[in-house]
Amino acid sequence: MYASWVTRTAAALLIGNELLSGKVAEANLIVLARRLRTLGVDLRRVVMVQDDVEVIAGEVRSLAASHDWLFTSGGVGPTHDDVTVIAVARAFGVEVVRSSELEAMIRAHYGERTTEGHLWMADMPKGASLEVSDEVRWPTIRIENVWLLPGIPEVFRMKLPVATRPLEGGDAPFVSRAVYTKMDEGDLRRLLDRVVAAFPGVDVGSYPKWMDPRYKTKITFDGRDAAKVDAARDVFLSDLPPGEPQPDLGEG
Amino acid sequence: MYASWVTRTAAALLIGNELLSGKVAEANLIVLARRLRTLGVDLRRVVMVQDDVEVIAGEVRSLAASHDWLFTSGGVGPTHDDVTVIAVARAFGVEVVRSSELEAMIRAHYGERTTEGHLWMADMPKGASLEVSDEVRWPTIRIENVWLLPGIPEVFRMKLPVATRPLEGGDAPFVSRAVYTKMDEGDLRRLLDRVVAAFPGVDVGSYPKWMDPRYKTKITFDGRDAAKVDAARDVFLSDLPPGEPQPDLGEG
Numbered sequence: 001m002y003a004s005w006v007t008r009t010a011a012a013l014l015i016g017n018e019l020l021s022g023k024v025a026e027a028n029l030i031v032l033a034r035r036l037r038t039l040g041v042d043l044r045r046v047v048m049v050q051d052d053v054e055v056i057a058g059e060v061r062s063l064a065a066s067h068d069w070l071f072t073s074g075g076v077g078p079t080h081d082d083v084t085v086i087a088v089a090r091a092f093g094v095e096v097v098r099s100s101e102l103e104a105m106i107r108a109h110y111g112e113r114t115t116e117g118h119l120w121m122a123d124m125p126k127g128a129s130l131e132v133s134d135e136v137r138w139p140t141i142r143i144e145n146v147w148l149l150p151g152i153p154e155v156f157r158m159k160l161p162v163a164t165r166p167l168e169g170g171d172a173p174f175v176s177r178a179v180y181t182k183m184d185e186g187d188l189r190r191l192l193d194r195v196v197a198a199f200p201g202v203d204v205g206s207y208p209k210w211m212d213p214r215y216k217t218k219i220t221f222d223g224r225d226a227a228k229v230d231a232a233r234d235v236f237l238s239d240l241p242p243g244e245p246q247p248d249l250g251e252g
Numbered sequence: 253m254y255a256s257w258v259t260r261t262a263a264a265l266l267i268g269n270e271l272l273s274g275k276v277a278e279a280n281l282i283v284l285a286r287r288l289r290t291l292g293v294d295l296r297r298v299v300m301v302q303d304d305v306e307v308i309a310g311e312v313r314s315l316a317a318s319h320d321w322l323f324t325s326g327g328v329g330p331t332h333d334d335v336t337v338i339a340v341a342r343a344f345g346v347e348v349v350r351s352s353e354l355e356a357m358i359r360a361h362y363g364e365r366t367t368e369g370h371l372w373m374a375d376m377p378k379g380a381s382l383e384v385s386d387e388v389r390w391p392t393i394r395i396e397n398v399w400l401l402p403g404i405p406e407v408f409r410m411k412l413p414v415a416t417r418p419l420e421g422g423d424a425p426f427v428s429r430a431v432y433t434k435m436d437e438g439d440l441r442r443l444l445d446r447v448v449a450a451f452p453g454v455d456v457g458s459y460p461k462w463m464d465p466r467y468k469t470k471i472t473f474d475g476r477d478a479a480k481v482d483a484a485r486d487v488f489l490s491d492l493p494p495g496e497p498q499p500d501l502g503e504g
Contacts, residue, residue: 018457020295021426022285023472026278029300033274043272046300048281078438079458080448110438117441154462176275186330186362189369196332205270206331210406220275 008041008170011063014048015056015074015084016151027153028073035164040173040224041069051075056087064091064146071163074151076141078120084148085141089125092143097126102139133162172224177233180215180246184208188217191239199232201225215246260293260422263315266300267308267326267336268403279405280325287416292425292476293321303327308339316343316398323415326403328393330372336400337393341377344395349378354391385414424476429485432467432498436460440469443491451484453477467498 012032018024029046036043044067049055056075064070075084089096102122107114124130130139131147140159141148147163149156181188185208196204205220219236223229237245264284270276281298288295296319301307308327316322327336341348354374359366376382382391383399392411393400399415401408433440437460448456457472471488475481489497 014298017455018459018472020285020298021474022282022287022289022295023428023457024459025282030274030277033272035274037274043274044302046266046272046298048298050296077458077460078441079444080441081457113439115438115441118436118438120441121438152460152462174273184370186367186370186373187365189330189332189367189372192331203269205275205333206329207270207276208329208404210404220270222273 008069008167009067010036010041010043010069010071011067012043012046013056013059013063013070013072014046014151015051015072017050017081019048019074020050028149028151028156031153031157031160032071032073035160036167037174039164039167040170041167051081051083053083053087053090056084057090060088060091060146064144068145069167070146071149072146073149073156076121076148076150078117082120085123085125088143088146088148091146092125092127094126094143096123098122099124099130101130105138131162133165136162174222174224175226175229177221177229178248179219179221179233179236179240180217180249181219181240181244182216182246183240183244184216188219191236192219194239195232195236198235199228202229202232204232204236214249218249260321260419261319262288262293262295262321262323263319264295264298265308265311265315265322265324266298267303267324269302269333271300271326272302280401280403280408283405283409283412284323284325287412288419289426291416291419292422293419303333303335305335305339305342308336309342312340312343312398316396320397321419322398323401324398325401325408328373328400328402330369334372337375337377340395340398340400343398344377344379346378346395348375350374351376351382353382357390383414385417388414426474426476427478427481429473429481430500431471431473431485431488431492432469432501433471433492433496434468434498435492435496436468440471443488444471446491447484447488450487451475451480453480454484456484456488466501 014026019026033043047059072084075082086096099122106118106122110118124141125143128141128143131142132139140162149159185206201223203222207218221229221233266278271278285295299311327334338348351374358370358374362370376393377395380393380395383394384391392414401411437458453475455474459470473481473485
C-alpha cells in the first residue's frame with residue numbers, strides 16, 4: 001500500500017561569482033537541506049550560478065516551474081553585483097517596483113545617511129509579498145513559490161524560519177536509521193541489494209569512511225514510514241556476520 | 253583591446269542523496285573551484301542532484317555540451333546507489349563495459365576477498381579512458397570532456413590533480429586584489445558603479461561581513477590583466493574618504 005501523502009519538492013538556487021571562483025565557501029545549503037528534511041520536504045536539485053541576470057532568470061523560471069518551492073540565496077544586497085531581484089522579476093515577466101514599506105524601513109534605519117544604494121534594497125518584483133514573523137521583523141521577499149534569501153550566512157539563518165514556515169506540519173517527516181560496519185562497500189553490495197529489493201519505500205544509503213579505525217562504511221535507512229525503515233534496518237542487521245555491527249556513533 | 257586568450261569554461265555535477273538530504277555537507281566543490289581558478293578556468297555552473305540515473309544522464313549531457321570540461325563528484329563506488337558510470341554511459345549513448353585493466357587492479361588489491369561488488373568498480377562507459385599520473389596510479393575515468401571523480405573528499409583531493417592536468421598552462425591565470433572598508437554596501441554603491449563602468453574587463457565583487465569589528469565590506473577586483481585589475485583597485489582607493497581603507501586582512 002502506498003502512503004497517502006504527496007511528497008512536496010524543493011530546489012535551491014545559490015547565486016554569486018564568489019562561490020564559483022572559490023573565494024567564499026558556500027555555507028547556506030546544508031542549513032536549508034537539514035531544515036527541509038526535518039519538514040519532510042524533498043530537496044531535489046541545487047544549482048549554483050554567477051551574478052548574471054539572464055542566467056539567474058532562466059534558472060528561476062525552470063526551477064520554480066518544476067518544484068513546489070524554490071529558495072534563492074544571494075544577490076539581494078545594494079551593489080551592482082546584486083541582481084537577484086531583477087532576475088526573478090524577469091523570470092516572472094513582471095517589473096521591478098520600489099516597495100514603500102521597505103523604503104520606509106530603510107529610511108528609518110539609516111536616517112540621514114540613507115543613500116540611493118541603500119534604497120536599492122527596497123526594490124522587489126511587482127506582485128511579490130513581504131513576509132515577516134514575530135521573531136524576524138525585517139521582511140523577506142516572496143513571489144509565488146520563490147523565496148529570496150540573502151547570501152550572508154548569519155542573515156540566511158535568521159530568515160530561513162520565515163521562508164519555511166508554510167511548509168510546517170504538512171508531510172510525515174523523514175526518519176533515518178544508521179548502522180556502522182567494518183565491512184567495505186564491495187563486501188556489503190550483496191546484503192544491500194537484498195534489502196533494497198525487499199523495501200522499495202526505504203532509501204538505503206552507503207557511505208564509506210576514509211581511514212577511520214572505528215568503521216569502514218555507514219549504512220543509512222531513510223523513509224517516512226518508521227516501521228518499514230526499522231524493518232529494513234533489522235533485516236540488514238540480521239544478515240551481518242559475527243562481530244558486526246560496530247557501535248552507533250550518532251553521526252548525523 | 254581585447255585579450256587574446258579564449259576563456260575555458262567548466263561545470264561541476266555533485267551527485268548524492270546524502271548531499272541533498274543534509275546528511276553530509278558537500279566538501280569537494282571549494283577544492284575544485286579554487287583549483288580551476290588557479291588554472292584560469294571559469295567555473296560557470298554547479299548542479300547537485302540525487303542518485304537517479306535519468307536525472308544524472310540528462311545533466312551530464314547538457315553540462316558537457318555547454319562547457320569545455322565537466323567534473324562529476326560522487327556515485328562511483330560499488331553499491332546500488334552508485335550510478336554515475338551507468339548515467340554517464342547513457343548520456344553519451346554508449347554501453348557500460350568492464351575494464352580488464354581495472355579488474356586486474358581490483359583483483360590484485362583484494363585478492364581472494366574480491367567480490368562482484370568490488371568488480372562493479374571496474375565498469376566504465378565504453379570508449380572511456382583511464383587516466384593516471386606518476387603520483388596517482390589508481391585510474392580516474394574520463395570520457396570525452398567528462399571526468400568521473402569520487403565523492404569521498406580525501407580521494408577527490410588525491411585524484412583532482414590528474415583530472416585538471418590537461419588544463420595546466422593554458423590561460424592567463426586570474427589575479428585578485430582585495431580592499432577592506434568600514435563603509436557599508438549602500439555607501440559604497442556609487443563608488444563601485446563608477447569603477448565597474450570604467451573597467452569592463454575587471455570583475456568587481458562586494459562582500460559584506462556580519463558583525464566584524466575590523467571591517468564591514470570587502471571589495472574584490474578580479475581579472476586576467478594584472479595591470480587593469482590594479483588600476484581598478486587604485487581608482488577605487490583614490491575615491492575612498494579619509495580613514496579608509498582598513499588594513500588588508502589577507503582573507504582569501
